[in-house]
Amino acid sequence: MPDKVAGRRRRAAFFLALPSLVVFISIGFVPLALVAIWSFWSFDPETYWIKPVWSLASYTALLKNGRAAVLLQTAGLAALTATVSTLLAVPAATVIGLLSGPRRATLLVALFTIPFFTSGLVRAFAWRLVLGREGVINNVLISLGVVHTPVEWLLFSDFAVVLGMVAAHLPLAIVPIVLAFARIEGSVIRASQDLGAGFWTMFSSIVLPLIMPGVVAGFLFVFVVAIGTSMEIQLLGGAGASSIAIMINDVMRVVNFPLAFAIATVVAILLIVVIIVADRALELSRLFEDRGA
Amino acid sequence: MTHSGRSNPSSPIRSRLTRRQLVQRAAVGAGALAVGTLRVPRAAQAANEINFWASGTLDIGDDGWKIFANESDVKVDFTDNGNDPGPVVARLAAGNASDIYDVGGLDGGSERELAKRGLIAPWDLTQIPNYASVWEWAKNIPYSTFEGRVYGIPSVINADSMIALRNRVGLVDSYGVIFDRTLRGKTAMEDAWINSVIFTAIYLKNSENAKISEPGDLTADELGLVMEFLIKHKKDGQFRTFWNGWEQGLQLVANQEVWVMTGWEPIVYAARRRGLDCYYAVPKEGYEAWCNNSILLKGAVDRKRSKTAHQLANAFLSGFYGCKLGALRGYAVPTDNNVAYATAHARAFDPAAVKELSEHVKAKFAGKVYWQNTRPANFQLYEEWWQRLRNA
Numbered sequence: 118m119p120d121k122v123a124g125r126r127r128r129a130a131f132f133l134a135l136p137s138l139v140v141f142i143s144i145g146f147v148p149l150a151l152v153a154i155w156s157f158w159s160f161d162p163e164t165y166w167i168k169p170v171w172s173l174a175s176y177t178a179l180l181k182n183g184r185a186a187v188l189l190q191t192a193g194l195a196a197l198t199a200t201v202s203t204l205l206a207v208p209a210a211t212v213i214g215l216l217s218g219p220r221r222a223t224l225l226v227a228l229f230t231i232p233f234f235t236s237g238l239v240r241a242f243a244w245r246l247v248l249g250r251e252g253v254i255n256n257v258l259i260s261l262g263v264v265h266t267p268v269e270w271l272l273f274s275d276f277a278v279v280l281g282m283v284a285a286h287l288p289l290a291i292v293p294i295v296l297a298f299a300r301i302e303g304s305v306i307r308a309s310q311d312l313g314a315g316f317w318t319m320f321s322s323i324v325l326p327l328i329m330p331g332v333v334a335g336f337l338f339v340f341v342v343a344i345g346t347s348m349e350i351q352l353l354g355g356a357g358a359s360s361i362a363i364m365i366n367d368v369m370r371v372v373n374f375p376l377a378f379a380i381a382t383v384v385a386i387l388l389i390v391v392i393i394v395a396d397r398a399l400e401l402s403r404l405f406e407d408r409g410a
Numbered sequence: 411m412t413h414s415g416r417s418n419p420s421s422p423i424r425s426r427l428t429r430r431q432l433v434q435r436a437a438v439g440a441g442a443l444a445v446g447t448l449r450v451p452r453a454a455q456a457a458n459e460i461n462f463w464a465s466g467t468l469d470i471g472d473d474g475w476k477i478f479a480n481e482s483d484v485k486v487d488f489t490d491n492g493n494d495p496g497p498v499v500a501r502l503a504a505g506n507a508s509d510i511y512d513v514g515g516l517d518g519g520s521e522r523e524l525a526k527r528g529l530i531a532p533w534d535l536t537q538i539p540n541y542a543s544v545w546e547w548a549k550n551i552p553y554s555t556f557e558g559r560v561y562g563i564p565s566v567i568n569a570d571s572m573i574a575l576r577n578r579v580g581l582v583d584s585y586g587v588i589f590d591r592t593l594r595g596k597t598a599m600e601d602a603w604i605n606s607v608i609f610t611a612i613y614l615k616n617s618e619n620a621k622i623s624e625p626g627d628l629t630a631d632e633l634g635l636v637m638e639f640l641i642k643h644k645k646d647g648q649f650r651t652f653w654n655g656w657e658q659g660l661q662l663v664a665n666q667e668v669w670v671m672t673g674w675e676p677i678v679y680a681a682r683r684r685g686l687d688c689y690y691a692v693p694k695e696g697y698e699a700w701c702n703n704s705i706l707l708k709g710a711v712d713r714k715r716s717k718t719a720h721q722l723a724n725a726f727l728s729g730f731y732g733c734k735l736g737a738l739r740g741y742a743v744p745t746d747n748n749v750a751y752a753t754a755h756a757r758a759f760d761p762a763a764v765k766e767l768s769e770h771v772k773a774k775f776a777g778k779v780y781w782q783n784t785r786p787a788n789f790q791l792y793e794e795w796w797q798r799l800r801n802a
Binding site (some may be wrong): 160162164165182183184186187242246249250251252269272273326336351352355356357358359363364367368371372 | 494496497499500503504581595598600644647648649650651652654657658660665666790793794796797798799800801802
């Protein structure tokens with residue numbers, strides 16, 4: 118009898134998931150698979166089109182003209198952005214998820230999503246006015262006598278890029294951690310307090326392990342978005358600063374589709390590996406525990 | 411009864427929606443979405459209507475096109491082509507651009523390749539009487555002809571150099587200032603090989619005696635020399651940034667983020683309006699000349715719209731368009747018909763200002779100029795080198 122019930126539940130779950138599965142396969146997996154296949158085709162400069170002549174030329178080209186270095190730099194920059202965002206998101210999410218009532222929590226979440234209200238271009242451009250030679254920060258520093266000439270590295274530098282990306286993507290790190298907080302039973306926290314644990318002890322030994330899957334999810338959200346970003350890098354990075362998205366755009370301009378597809382395939386594989394490693398090492402799947410049983 | 415129906419299992423709205431209905435409605439919704447994304451076929455084009463696919467700077471706005479239609483009997487449906495020759499050529503060669511548009515407008519250089527591939531048709535100059543009024547030297551632009559036939563009608567012409575802040579760098583007359591080590595981190599170039607490579611080549615040819623024969627069409631060796639020079643200076647931190655687009659260019663100058671940079675003349679006018687003491691340098695090495703040409707797309711000929719397309723090309727040179735474009739963007743159409751039109755329509759345009767713009771552009775071309783070429787023979791190599799510079 119229990120077997121019958123479980124079977125019926127599995128069938129129901131399958132049929133419920135079927136529409137999403139079809140959508141995922143048709144607009145998610147199939148295009149990705151085609152991109153991977155076409156990355157091995159050849160580009161025909163005569164017709165400006167791809168032809169089904171199998172070749173590794175695009176992958177060889179990936180190692181030329183500094184493209185491999187840009188892949189690594191972008192991954193590094195995305196990892197740094199994700200790390201800084203996550204470090205800032207944990208205390209912010211703690212205030213929202215642990216120390217605030219429902220109304221204040223809602224208000225705070227809304228405040229943190231303000232960066233999404235404006236376009237990325239405007240947001241990144243605004244940083245130029247803040248970080249530039251004649252910008253707000255330099256003017257304050259000079260008027261306070263802290264420096265006598267404008268600080269050059271505030272703008273058109275990796276510092277500016279990371280700052281711009283963290284400001285833009287921080288909510289992506291906060292929300293999963295807030296959701297992880299929502300899964301913590303109040304009785305667990307009360308029990309630790311009854312046993313005499315102070316805030317830091319309770320936080321480090323009870324709360325932090327419980328929200329860790331949310332922390333990892335937040336990190337991954339920011340990492341995945343940051344690795345595909347070009348706006349902040351183009352507007353705030355140094356002369357001709359490049360990124361994976363800019364590199365893809367460059368080769369798409371000359372309709373070298375196989376090379377663009379090869380770059381996209383490598384990035385997709387990198388992201389899948391990162392997610393698998395995160396799941397294995399940091400138990401991302403705990404976010405979904407006691408859901409699927 | 412609740413109006414939201416949310417979390418209320420007894421809601422009649424919720425209870426009446428069976429699974430079958432839900433699936434049906436979802437299917438209808440998905441179908442509607444799919445239909446919505448399909449391209450609705452264009453309504454039949456009127457005989458005097460032209461689909462003009464050109465650089466955004468050639469757009470004179472709805473009001474302008476309305477007057478243009480009244481004066482020329484050609485109704486223009488304008489679409490911005492992004493002004494990047496790479497994707498434009500690709501869309502003509504492998505896309506549907508020729509099925510949609512009749513006339514193109516893009517910076518000169520791509521005509522030969524497009525003509526060779528049969529993607530554009532030559533203009534019949536007998537159908538463009540105003541062509542006779544085009545400034546003589548503007549008729550002799552290399553790249554706009556192929557096998558003796560004219561494929562590009564010059565619609566906007568200018569010559570570019572550097573924008574400089576007088577209080578920071580004084581009066582400069584050489585591109586050398588862009589690479590001057592004492593100005594490290596305070597100079598910039600455009601993030602496009604189409605302009606930045608030729609500026610550097612002009613400098614190296616004239617001031618560093620580099621063996622470069624045609625700065626607008628570099629051989630592989632010449633290109634390597636120019637790009638290695640740029641990469642070295644990029645690595646040394648010479649450039650504050652490579653700028654991209656009008657707003658960014660203007661902001662860099664207006665906020666004194668850079669003190670001197672290669673760029674477009676209208677940036678100077680806009681910066682001056684913000685109270686900056688900046689000027690457009692007269693470089694001893696010469697200007698980078700450019701021309702935005704009208705090209706007749708093969709599709710227009712196939713659709714028998716060639717006559718209207720010629721009417722359009724003729725109307726561009728008839729005076730109103732030149733006056734309007736000059737007033738809007740400070741760009742010159744290379745014909746004296748502009749001055750004649752402004753004189754005859756002094757209430758709409760200031761004849762003195764129109765004449766001043768014409769004379770200003772003519773004066774630039776009285777000196778040394780090198781023509782920009784958006785499609786040099788080593789075009790793919792240019793792209794590769796520019797990516798290498800970016801990634802360096």
